[in-house]
Amino acid sequence: MTAQIPTATRSYYFPTRGSYKNLALQTTPIPALRSTSVLVKVRAVSLQYRDLLVASNRYGISGIKENLVPCSDMAGEVVATGSDVTRWKVGDRVCANFTTDHLDGDITAEIFDTSLGAALHGVLTEYRDFPDYCLVRIPEHLSYEEASTLPCAALTAYNALLGPKPVKAGDTVLVLGTGGVSISGLQFAIASGATVIATSSSDAKLAIAKKLGAAHTINYNTTPDWDKEVVRLTEGRGVDHILEVGGPGTLEKSIAAVRYAGYIHIIGFVAKNPAPLTNIIGSCIGKAIILRGILIGSVAQFESMNRLICARPELTRPVIDKVFKFDEAIDAYAYLESQKHVGKVVIRVATV
CATH class of the missing domain: 3.90.180.10 (Medium-chain alcohol dehydrogenases, catalytic domain)
Known part of the structure; x- marks a missing residue:
């Protein structure tokens, strides 16, 4: 005391x-x-x-x-x-x-x-x-x-990318936007050896994502069919993981951009214009996609995340x-x- x-x-x-x-x-x-x-x-x-x-x-x-x-x-x-x-x-x-x-x-x-x-x-x-x-x-x-x-944005990204199906070197990760979860996800993916594609409506924000290590950036205002661009950048395969923070307004395109049996981590719902549910269900079945809802993470995951942050401080600050x-x-x-x-x-x- x-x-x-x-x-x-x-x-x-x-x-x-x-x-x-x-x-x-x-x-x-x-x-x-x-x-x-x-x-x-x-x-x-x-x-x-x-x-x-x-x-x-x-x-x-x-x-x-x-x-x-x-x-x-x-x-x-x-x-x-x-x-x-x-x-x-x-x-x-x-x-x-x-x-x-x-x-x-x-x-x-x-x-x-x-x-x-x-x-x-x-x-x-x-x-x-x-x-x-x-x-x-x-x-x-x-x-x-x-x-x-760290407790919400970073741990949410960590739980998504290093949960049941951990991201690994050689994987491709798509992060939507440049908010707290997406930026943390970008950093953890880079620290794990993955290639990152980032989207935003702002070229200035995308320039920051580039400095943080994103290999590819897409302005979704000038490239509204960003899902097709993601598929092109991955030579038709699609990405392994998507940090899906948009929700109703982006989920259908995320389903198009993810690889067969890839992971879409459902984190937020900041985008509007919901897609028809029948389109989403059919596409998920047709590509064997895993949709995983993320509710932050545990104390044990927090401690594991901090070990990653300490191991790669130059990439995860x-x-x-x-x-x-x-x-x-x-x-x-x-x-x-x-x-x-x-x-x-x-x-x-x-x-x-």
């Missing part, structure tokens, strides 16, 4: 949801620390598309906390430990897993009910206690801001577009909504 434990924390919360502009600050007492819990000083928080959905009441789950403290992704410093905690000590740098009870193996409904920033209060706060088992040590070479991008101050949280949400970013948008909660 530490001698001086903070007694109160400032946090953002939603008195009412409907817009991120409803975010308000509150000061609340920090509850007594349970014997198996760890109190963490939050240093940085990164934002997800999910945070916009939660704020606007478009996140399709029930049971979201009233007066919700939002956000799921943080990096911070241990400031106190419960009496039974042996794994962590004051001063350790840690991230919390997105779903606190997802330790290993398949997720369940009960585990999903421990997701931060929705079913549980989130991390946009100065201090928060966590169960000791849900914390993961931050790689030494990463800053708090960089580490805050998180890409941060912009960092906002704690009192600029609403501005950070607005910037994320603008879709001007490449990589991640981060809120720096504490500097000392």
Whole structure:
């Protein structure tokens, strides 16, 4: 235990949801620390598309906390430990897993009910206690801001590409867009020896993807039949893995772009114009395609991902577009909504 434990924390919360502009600050007492819990000083928080959905009441789950403290992704410093905690000590740098009870193996409904920033209060706060088992040590070479991008975007990409059918050298990976998950996926694929094709509506964003190692880039505004271009670039074979963040507006083209028995990892639904379901079902059967839904990942996967990050630091350093101050949280949400970013948008909660 530490001698001086903070007694109160400032946090953002939603008195009412409907817009991120409803975010308000509150000061609340920090509850007594349970014997198996760890109190963490939050240093940085990164934002997800999910945070916009939660704020606007478009996140399709029930049971979201009233007066919700939002956000799921943080990096911070241990400031106190419960009496039974042996794994962590004051001063350790840690991230919390997105779903606190997802330790290993398949997720369940009960585990999903421990997701931060929705079913549980989130991390946009100065201090928060966590169960000791849900914390993961931050790689030494990463800053708090960089580490805050790992729990959702990076782990989602890692689970997709290094889950049941791990990407391997010589594979081809297609990433849609240049948001947090896609950029992390690009980096992990390159670190694993794969060839990456990236799409975007912006040539400037595609130039960044090129610098990060993408072998091929496609502007889907100037090349609307991007699926045919992917097939051409792979000499008719199609790609082995697709990080499918578009959903209804891109899934049909992803099915056309993937190889026979290839993997399409269903991660998001940011694109509109849904394709007829009959087209999708018939194509999946006809090509023996594996569609796999991704719900972030486990603590065990988080630790494995960090080993990859430490093994290939030059290829896997998180890409941060912009960092906002704690009192600029609403501005950070607005910037994320603008879709001007490449990589991640981060809120720096504490500097000392």
